[in-house]
Amino acid sequence: MPGLFPDxxxxxxxxxxxxxxxxxxxCRVCPLAQINNLHPDMPASGAExxxxxxxxxxxxxxxxIEGKQFVGESGQLLRPNIPREFRNRVRFNNVVRTRPWKNExxxxxxxxxxxxxxxxxIERSKPRAIFGFGNVPLTWVxxxxxxxxxxxxxxxxxxxxxxxxxxxMLHPAFLLRQxxxxxxxxxxxxxxxxxxxKKAWAEVEDLPAAQVHTPDDVFQDIECLYDPVRIENxxxxxxxxxxxxxxxxxxxxxxxxxxxxxxxxxxxNEERGIAFPLDHPEAEYTPRxxxxxxxSWKRFLLxxxxxxxxxxxxxxxxxxGVHFGRELIRAGRWRDTSNQAAIxxxxxxKQKPGPFSLEFLVQQYFGINLKKxxxxxxxxxxxxxxxxxxxxxxxxxxxxxxxGIAQAKVIKGLGLQEANRLAxxxxxxxxxxxxxxxxxxxxxxARLRKKYAKRIEIVTRKIFKLPQVxxxxxxxxxxxxPLEPKNVIYVLNDIMKRKECRTVNKWTDKVEYSSEEDVLKxxxxxxxxxxxxxxxxxxxxxxxxxxxxxxxxxxxxxxDGLIHPIYNTYFAETGRLSAEDPNIQNVPKxxxxxxxxxxxxxxLLDYLIAAFDYGQIEYRVIGMFTKDKTLVxxxxxxxxxxxxxxxxxxxxxPARIGGKKFLNDVKVMKDFRTDIKNQWTFPLFFGAKxxxxxxxxxxxxxxxxxxxxxxxxxxxxxxxxxxxxHRFYDKHGYVECLTGRRRHGPLSPNQIINSPVxxxxxxxxxxxxxxxxxxxxWEYQPEINIxxxxxxxxxxxxxxxxxxxKIIDMMIDVPFEWAKVVPISVxxxxxxxxxxxxxxxxxxxxxxxx
DNA sequence: AAGACGTGCGCG
DNA sequence: AAAGCGCGCACGTCTT
Numbered sequence: 062m063p064g065l066f067p068d069x070x071x072x073x074x075x076x077x078x079x080x081x082x083x084x085x086x087x088c089r090v091c092p093l094a095q096i097n098n099l100h101p102d103m104p105a106s107g108a109e110x111x112x113x114x115x116x117x118x119x120x121x122x123x124x125x126i127e128g129k130q131f132v133g134e135s136g137q138l139l140r141p142n143i144p145r146e147f148r149n150r151v152r153f154n155n156v157v158r159t160r161p162w163k164n165e166x167x168x169x170x171x172x173x174x175x176x177x178x179x180x181x182x183i184e185r186s187k188p189r190a191i192f193g194f195g196n197v198p199l200t201w202v203x204x205x206x207x208x209x210x211x212x213x214x215x216x217x218x219x220x221x222x223x224x225x226x227x228x229x230m231l232h233p234a235f236l237l238r239q240x241x242x243x244x245x246x247x248x249x250x251x252x253x254x255x256x257x258x259k260k261a262w263a264e265v266e267d268l269p270a271a272q273v274h275t276p277d278d279v280f281q282d283i284e285c286l287y288d289p290v291r292i293e294n295x296x297x298x299x300x301x302x303x304x305x306x307x308x309x310x311x312x313x314x315x316x317x318x319x320x321x322x323x324x325x326x327x328x329x330n331e332e333r334g335i336a337f338p339l340d341h342p343e344a345e346y347t348p349r350x351x352x353x354x355x356x357s358w359k360r361f362l363l364x365x366x367x368x369x370x371x372x373x374x375x376x377x378x379x380x381x382g383v384h385f386g387r388e389l390i391r392a393g394r395w396r397d398t399s400n401q402a403a404i405x406x407x408x409x410x411k412q413k414p415g416p417f418s419l420e421f422l423v424q425q426y427f428g429i430n431l432k433k434x435x436x437x438x439x440x441x442x443x444x445x446x447x448x449x450x451x452x453x454x455x456x457x458x459x460x461x462x463x464x465g466i467a468q469a470k471v472i473k474g475l476g477l478q479e480a481n482r483l484a485x486x487x488x489x490x491x492x493x494x495x496x497x498x499x500x501x502x503x504x505x506x507a508r509l510r511k512k513y514a515k516r517i518e519i520v521t522r523k524i525f526k527l528p529q530v531x532x533x534x535x536x537x538x539x540x541x542x543p544l545e546p547k548n549v550i551y552v553l554n555d556i557m558k559r560k561e562c563r564t565v566n567k568w569t570d571k572v573e574y575s576s577e578e579d580v581l582k583x584x585x586x587x588x589x590x591x592x593x594x595x596x597x598x599x600x601x602x603x604x605x606x607x608x609x610x611x612x613x614x615x616x617x618x619x620x621d622g623l624i625h626p627i628y629n630t631y632f633a634e635t636g637r638l639s640a641e642d643p644n645i646q647n648v649p650k651x652x653x654x655x656x657x658x659x660x661x662x663x664x665l666l667d668y669l670i671a672a673f674d675y676g677q678i679e680y681r682v683i684g685m686f687t688k689d690k691t692l693v694x695x696x697x698x699x700x701x702x703x704x705x706x707x708x709x710x711x712x713x714x715p716a717r718i719g720g721k722k723f724l725n726d727v728k729v730m731k732d733f734r735t736d737i738k739n740q741w742t743f744p745l746f747f748g749a750k751x752x753x754x755x756x757x758x759x760x761x762x763x764x765x766x767x768x769x770x771x772x773x774x775x776x777x778x779x780x781x782x783x784x785x786x787h788r789f790y791d792k793h794g795y796v797e798c799l800t801g802r803r804r805h806g807p808l809s810p811n812q813i814i815n816s817p818v819x820x821x822x823x824x825x826x827x828x829x830x831x832x833x834x835x836x837x838x839w840e841y842q843p844e845i846n847i848x849x850x851x852x853x854x855x856x857x858x859x860x861x862x863x864x865x866x867k868i869i870d871m872m873i874d875v876p877f878e879w880a881k882v883v884p885i886s887v888x889x890x891x892x893x894x895x896x897x898x899x900x901x902x903x904x905x906x907x908x909x910x911x
Numbered sequence: 912a913a914g915a916c917g918t919g920c921g922c923g
Numbered sequence: 924a925a926a927g928c929g930c931g932c933a934c935g936t937c938t939t
Contacts, residue, residue, distance in 0.1 A: 368924040402919055544934055577919060600920065603933055635929060644931045647922035747927040848923040923929080
């Protein structure tokens with residue numbers, strides 16, 4: 062039986078010497094041999110000459126009684142999913158052939174004792190593929206864990222002398238256990254269990270021969286060069302190759318500042334690899350020689366004929382742009398293998414190494430662990446001997462190329478070339494935004510820092526004077542920590558006896574405690590208000606102010622006085638960008654006081670900050686997807702759908718707005734319209750049920766059943782589309798946005814609806830961002846993307862009209878055919894700093910004159 | 912000292 | 924996991 066948490070890595074691995082001994086002595090030293098089992102040491106069963114080798118974890122109770130694998134509950138889930146025509150062509154075995162005590166996950170010792178006999182059986186029976194169920198066989202065969210990230214993939218493996226394919230599958234016992242514990246996702250996971258098996262059976266007979274790469278494949282013919290002339294000549298060879306892997310090793314993560322160095326550079330394909338130092342401390346170049354090498358490298362980048370494959374291209378491009386020149390960012394044909402990986406399978410996972418890492422992907426495609434071959438600490442490269450760094454660098458570069466070619470083939474097979482093209486195109490665009498950077502006004506930073514430091518001090522002092530806190534300190538041995546939710550909950554629940562902090566989980570019936578803002582606001586009083594004030598002040602200071610202060614230890618302002626936020630193009634599973642270091646996408650804007658942190662971002666002399674928002678972009682995308690008559694018409698005619706529903710619902714249930722007398726109150730109805738937009742129209746479009754929407758609105762659902770029905774009669778096309786998307790998902794296991802970019806399950810019902818909408822909106826905005834960037838005019842390179850917003854912090858003040866007209870032109874003209882069913886709108890605002898932004902106007906595609 | 916995890920909160 | 928969805932980051936606790 063697999064553990065409760067299927068991705069848990071197997072711990073306490075025995076040491077290498079001990080493993081050899083366990084392999085030699087096998088059952089004689091196996092801890093499981095001590096257990097009184099009916100069928101210990103269970104032999105494999107099934108076909109002698111199998112197509113597929115079904116490998117489980119260990120026998121369970123029923124298996125032990127019958128002496129056969131997969132005959133219990135797990136077998137009942139698995140066996141019906143073996144197609145009839147394959148029933149006589151499978152062989153069954155487990156990683157451990159004796160039932161562990163109480164079905165515990167087998168210990169590493171037991172696994173190693175059993176390993177030789179399993180290997181022998183696989184070598185003898187020579188299956189085309191192994192279907193491995195659960196984390197244990199996955200780790201057994203590959204050393205990797207994290208079955209939920211590995212499922213749905215396949216990798217070549219070498220077991221003893223036999224090479225074949227390995228399919229990581231969820232373990233049926235895990236699905237059964239989830240079901241018993243009443244987890245809602247049971248059917249969802251089961252669906253993928255069945256889908257994975259179906260996919261595997263469909264292709265298993267026609268698989269090409271599996272190939273596992275060897276350490277020789279990785280390091281053969283990789284030369285480390287130290288002579289500038291030989292480097293120049295070798296780069297001429299590299300520039301002629303149709304496909305070449307490229308990789309840098311650097312001493313820092315970011316390229317800014319005087320200490321940032323590219324240590325070594327490597328280019329490689331399967332036939333040859335060359336790696337050489339640039340600024341590695343051991344490089345013995347004269348200054349002239351060093352410049353020669355840099356010159357040769359620039360020439361290579363400009364003249365390379367083939368595709369340059371890089372894993373995490375944004376990293377190499379940022380260094381390239383800063384150290385060799387911005388023009389090289391679009392030179393030749395850069396390709397990103399991590400973006401490819403995300404197009405094929407966007408699951409990010411939280412386990413390390415994650416599915417976007419080179420280590421994971423090389424294991425998946427080539428059956429070898431690249432990182433384990435070289436015992437190099439990536440954080441200490443500057444003090445690692447240069448020839449070792451070069452070798453390591455060359456091996457990585459080679460696999461960038463291998464991975465690129467392998468993934469390109471998969472992408473073609475899936476018909477995802479267009480989605481991939483759009484994904485690749487984003488990389489140079491966002492890197493240029495990153496490099497361009499955003500100026501920070503230190504005097505504003507310093508002022509705000511002082512203000513909030515003082516406030517935090519005062520509020521903290523007041524908190525410790527409160528009687529509740531004094532009582533807390535008397536009753537507990539540890540002092541009250543105001544920012545610790547558990548401590549706050551203790552005060553609310555045990556001292557103040559307030560029930561507002563308790564909720565019963567709808568799904569599990571468990572009592573849960575919370576000290577979040579809503580709860581504290583509901584309770585009110587000195588304690589709650591002070592805690593809230595402290596939280597908000599600390600958040601503002603440490604998230605939005607301190608990191609901008611030059612001198613702070615986590616300062617994100619670089620040596621050039623700018624912040625250079627990194628945009629990730631493939632982290633958000635819907636295809637949005639995400640930003641970090643700092644996250645420029647979540648700077649306060651709504652809260653009247655909190656938004657003052659925006660003043661820290663200000664335009665330089667003669668420039669303005671100009672922001673361009675796509676108006677209601679997701680709403681328009683729903684129109685593009687559904688072509689719903691009512692919705693499309695409303696968009697063309699600028700009809701106020703939210704206002705319309707605000708009126709309808711206010712008439713149905715006037716109590717919500719304070720009574721009938723407010724039906725004609727402009728202010729009240731305007732506020733109510735906002736509520737309707739956020740708590741009715743949008744949630745319903747995104748898949749919310751009547752109960753949820755009514756709950757948000759605080760109107761009893763029974764008062765809204767009629768409106769709910771009318772709503773969906775009205776927007777029948779939207780309803781139809783929601784049902785279609787669900788059907789598509791049930792069949793394929795993924796949904797797609799309007800460019801074909803996919804998002805795979807498991808997904809919740811609402812994610813199924815939301816993902817295509819959010820994803821398509823992101824494609825529209827990113828396409829505009831790319832087109833602006835591709836103008837190749839630094840002025841039109843946006844510095845900031847906030848999902849539906851492109852912001853320029855260097856808009857030329859004197860030519861602002863001409864400048865913004867050009868940008869609106871570009872943004873409004875969405876080139877995708879599927880986008881043309883509805884009009885597009887762009888809202889513009891500008892100002893001297895990011896706080897005081899003045900709205901200029903809203904521009905519609907169908908009213909826009911050039 | 913570094914990482915994982917939970918809670919909370921900022922944005923679209 | 925579900926909660927309309929998607930993120931990053933700070934703080935605090937606990938583990939290695």
